[in-house]
Amino acid sequence: MSRIAIYPGTFDPLTYGHLDVIKRACHIYDKVIVAVAKDSRKKLLFSWEDRVEMVQQSTKGIKNLKVEVFSGLVIEFAKKNNVNVLIRGLRMISDFEYELQMALTNRRLDGSIETIFLMPSEGYSFLSSSLIKEALQLGADISSFVPKVVEKKLKEKLCLK
Numbered sequence: 001m002s003r004i005a006i007y008p009g010t011f012d013p014l015t016y017g018h019l020d021v022i023k024r025a026c027h028i029y030d031k032v033i034v035a036v037a038k039d040s041r042k043k044l045l046f047s048w049e050d051r052v053e054m055v056q057q058s059t060k061g062i063k064n065l066k067v068e069v070f071s072g073l074v075i076e077f078a079k080k081n082n083v084n085v086l087i088r089g090l091r092m093i094s095d096f097e098y099e100l101q102m103a104l105t106n107r108r109l110d111g112s113i114e115t116i117f118l119m120p121s122e123g124y125s126f127l128s129s130s131l132i133k134e135a136l137q138l139g140a141d142i143s144s145f146v147p148k149v150v151e152k153k154l155k156e157k158l159c160l161k
Contacts, residue, residue, distance in 0.1 A: 002026075005085040005116070007140040008074040011051050012044045013150045014058055015132060017124035022059060023090040024118050031064050033081065038071040045133060045157055059148040075109045086115045091125045136160065 007025055011018060011034070025032045034055055038048045046054070048069050055067045070077040074086060086106065088099050104113035119125065127145055136142050136154055143151055154160075 004031045004081075004083045005029040005083075005087050006032065006033045006074065006078055006081070008033050008037060008070070009085040009089075009090075010037045010040045010042055010076070010129075011055055012040075012042070012046050013051070013128050013132070013146060013154060014054050014126045015124070015129060015146050015150075016034060016144075017089065017091065017120040019058060019147070020120040020124050021087065021118050022062065022065065024120075026062055026064050027087050029064070029085070031066065033083065034052040034059070034065060034067045034085070035070045035072065035074060035077055036067065038069050046153070046156075048105045048151060054147075054150050054153060057149045073109070075113055080115050081143050084113050086113060087115050088115055090117045090119050091127070133158070 005024060007027055008016065022034060024031065036048060036052050036055060043086060052067055054067055059065050059067065064135070078084065078086060088103065090099060092097060099117065106113060132142050133154065134144050137158060137160075142154070146154070
């Protein structure tokens with residue numbers, strides 16, 4: 001039986017921290033679906049199409065990876081795809097409370113779906129999409145935080161050179 005996991009998120013934008021978690025998950029599972037949330041309560045900078053494109057371009061060389069978009073509950077997306085493992089990244093202790101609440105809610109909605117927490121390498125543990133957007137707007141060099149395609153799209157979107 002093939003072991004498949006879903007790594008859901010908004011990826012607005014994708015960071016090297018996200019990529020690190022994706023690569024770690026791909027070493028553990030036979031197939032990983034990066035599930036890009038079509039809509040979110042978060043204020044998103046990029047359309048879902050742009051976010052999917054950035055993830056696809058940034059993960060080209062990863063063979064056992066598929067990028068898809070989903071809407072609604074990730075639990076429903078998992079059931080539709082016959083997947084019983086969700087991957088969630090944990091950066092700092094501040095992520096833990098929110099991630100635990102989400103994992104427990106998902107478990108209550110469907111006890112057959114497990115949540116696995118993966119930590120990025122310590123060099124990426126401080127990265128967040130919102131921090132990167134803010135740093136770029138204030139003139140920082142973000143090339144060590146995001147793939148080139150993401151940096152280019154961010155600069156275009158924020159009208160920066």
